[in-house]
Structures are given as structure tokens and as C-alpha cells.
Amino acid sequence: MRRTFLKRVGEMIRNEEDTVFYTVDMGMWALREELKDFPERCKNIGIFEDGMLSMVAGMSKRGIVATIFGIQPYLIDRTLEQIKMDFAYQKLGVNIVGTGAAVDYSKYGYSHYCPEDVQLVKMIPGCEFVAPGSAKQFLQLFNAAYRDGKPTFYRISDHPNSVYDPDVCFGQAKVMKEGKKATVIAVSVMLDMVMSVCADQDVTVLYYTTLEPFDYETLSKHCPSKKILVVEPEYEGSLLYDIHHGMGSVPLQIDTVGFPHEIFRNYGTYQEKMEYYRLTENSIRTKLDDLIR
Missing domain, CATH: 3.40.50.920 (Rossmann fold)
Structure with missing residues (x-):
């Protein structure tokens, strides 16, 4: 899923001038060419998730379609106030893509776990939460929602389904x-x-x-x-x-x-x-x- 997501981001940065991508020390090698060719729209912010969300909220207010990438607990637990006040309250959109779903980063311990992510996001009205089961489904869901003007969370996993991979539609079971x-x-x-x-x-x-x-x-x-x-x-x-x-x-x-x-x-x-x-x-x-x- 991660490779599919980063490839899609690269296409988006190169072909859609109103898009930006920010990451917190994740995925830089896969997007090294975009980071070099589009330094004003594709940046590694470093370990600064809460500040990054506030900065991106200002861009969203000006009509820019922003996508950010990081590890799930730091994108949700650490930034909950920014999600609530900078995006949900002001009705601004952002695409927040988090890796390390639940216990995917098992060897790093509790600081890298986030089984609470669904509950936390669903408590904030106006947010959307997507949990694809495969790379194909990530693309289907991301392409359907990334310009809908809402704070949308994408939970990507390193342990996708390998047998069943049906087509899916955003908002539908x-x-x-x-x-x-x-x-x-x-x-x-x-x-x-x-x-x-x-x-x-x-x-x-x-x-x-x-x-x-x-x-x-x-x-x-x-x-x-x-x-x-x-x-x-x-x-x-x-x-x-x-x-x-x-x-x-x-x-x-x-x-x-x-x-x-x-x-x-x-x-x-x-x-x-x-x-x-x-x-x-x-x-x-x-x-x-x-x-x-």
C-alpha cells in the first residue's frame, strides 16, 4: 500500500499544480525526484506533526489540496487539537495518510501503536476515515475522496489482504x-x-x-x-x-x-x-x- 500511495503522490505533484505533499521523515527516497524538482510543493518537515497540520490548514484555506504522510499515532494522538480546531471546526480539507496501523510497527513498542485511531477520529464531527484492505482499494478510495474538502484519514497497512481484493467505493460497504x-x-x-x-x-x-x-x-x-x-x-x-x-x-x-x-x-x-x-x-x-x- 505504501508504495502505491507514494507513486500516486508523485503523479499528483507533477500533474496537479494545486497540490502539496508534506512528510515527517517518511517516504523521502521514493519521492526523491519530486522533492528535488518541486521543493516549494513537496517537503520533508521533520518530526513536527502538530505544527505541520496547522501550517497545512492555512494552505487548505487558500484552496490548496494537501496530503501529509507519517506514522499513525503521531498523526492522530499528537495532533488531535489541530485536527479538531484547524480542520474540523473551520471545515477545511486535508488528506492524512498514516502507516503503522494498530500494531503494524510491532517491534517498536507502544509509542508506535494506534489501535485507538478509529475511535478518536470518529469522535470529531466532519472527519472521514478510510481503511483499505489492499493497494488497489487505497487508490480507489483516495481518488474518490482526496478533493472532497474534508479532513480524510487513510489508514494504510503493511499486512493487506492477499486472497480477497474486491473493488470498493468510498462511503459504501x-x-x-x-x-x-x-x-x-x-x-x-x-x-x-x-x-x-x-x-x-x-x-x-x-x-x-x-x-x-x-x-x-x-x-x-x-x-x-x-x-x-x-x-x-x-x-x-x-x-x-x-x-x-x-x-x-x-x-x-x-x-x-x-x-x-x-x-x-x-x-x-x-x-x-x-x-x-x-x-x-x-x-x-x-x-x-x-x-x-
Whole structure:
């Protein structure tokens, strides 16, 4: 995903004069020619995320389409006040592309983790949040939203889906299969695992890559059982408000597979962390079996 994003940025800088790109010590080699050829529009700001967002807000106010790139916790946790006041409050647009989704940077420890990103961004009205599951989907979503004049967050991962790669549309969930016993919501890079578990199950699978704005309509039309399993690569429960809001006042039975709400103090590889926190096919299968029993 990262290479695809940086290639798209290079094309944008060379062909769209009203665009700028700023980074915090990320992706400079891939964009070395653009940094050299367009120094006024393509810059490495250094470790200065909060100041960078305020600076870009001023550019956005003048009609410039800005894209910034960095590590997810520093682009969201460190800059939350700037997101709220410089962009959401003033109704200004920016494209914020963050790598290191959840525990992708597993060996660097808790300072580089950001499982809270979806919840934090969704708390600020007017923001958008996109979580593609593949490089192709990143391009589809970025091209649809990068000029919409809103603060849009793109969560890119180093662990994309490798089996299932459907076309997606910004703001819409994808119906992957239909069934009667339950509805499984697969978010972003969790699609491969969900489809593997659900292949022989009489369940509906909805694939979400746009988490804000949330597609209420597709969920309400494809949940006959009122039983929902959410499989999400962020803090579990990040989408519960949207699910209840979309389903109205009907009673629901909901379970989740996601990261627990706790400080991550352990170390290990990405796969070891996924297994430790039970974001696995076995966990999905167990919770789905309990739900439809």
C-alpha cells in the first residue's frame, strides 16, 4: 500500500499544480525526484506533526489540496487539537495518510501503536476515515475522496489482504456473501480471515473500508437475523455506535473480534501480537459459532 500511495503522490505533484505533499521523515527516497524538482510543493518537515497540520490548514484555506504522510499515532494522538480546531471546526480539507496501523510497527513498542485511531477520529464531527484492505482499494478510495474538502484519514497497512481484493467505493460497504443466520462485518485487512471462516456458513459478510461516514443503509438491508459479529483491526467496539444507530431501536445481539481496550506492554512480531490478542480465524470461528448457535 505504501508504495502505491507514494507513486500516486508523485503523479499528483507533477500533474496537479494545486497540490502539496508534506512528510515527517517518511517516504523521502521514493519521492526523491519530486522533492528535488518541486521543493516549494513537496517537503520533508521533520518530526513536527502538530505544527505541520496547522501550517497545512492555512494552505487548505487558500484552496490548496494537501496530503501529509507519517506514522499513525503521531498523526492522530499528537495532533488531535489541530485536527479538531484547524480542520474540523473551520471545515477545511486535508488528506492524512498514516502507516503503522494498530500494531503494524510491532517491534517498536507502544509509542508506535494506534489501535485507538478509529475511535478518536470518529469522535470529531466532519472527519472521514478510510481503511483499505489492499493497494488497489487505497487508490480507489483516495481518488474518490482526496478533493472532497474534508479532513480524510487513510489508514494504510503493511499486512493487506492477499486472497480477497474486491473493488470498493468510498462511503459504501461491499456485500461479499449473503446468508440468514448472522451478519459478519469485516473491516479492512480482516477480510481474508473472515471469508475463510464464513465460506461454508449461512451468514452475510459485509466488507467495510470506509468507517466514517458509515454506510448505515447496507447494514440495515442485510441483517435479517439481528445478530452481528464485528471483526475489526482496531480497538473492539469502535463501530458499535454506528451499528446501533443504523439498525434503529431493534434488539441486537452483537459480538466483536478486535484489540482489547488496554495498554499493550508486550513485545513480539505482528503475527505474534495478532495471536496474543486473538485476532485469528479460530477466534472468529468460535465467536460466530456461539452467535448462531
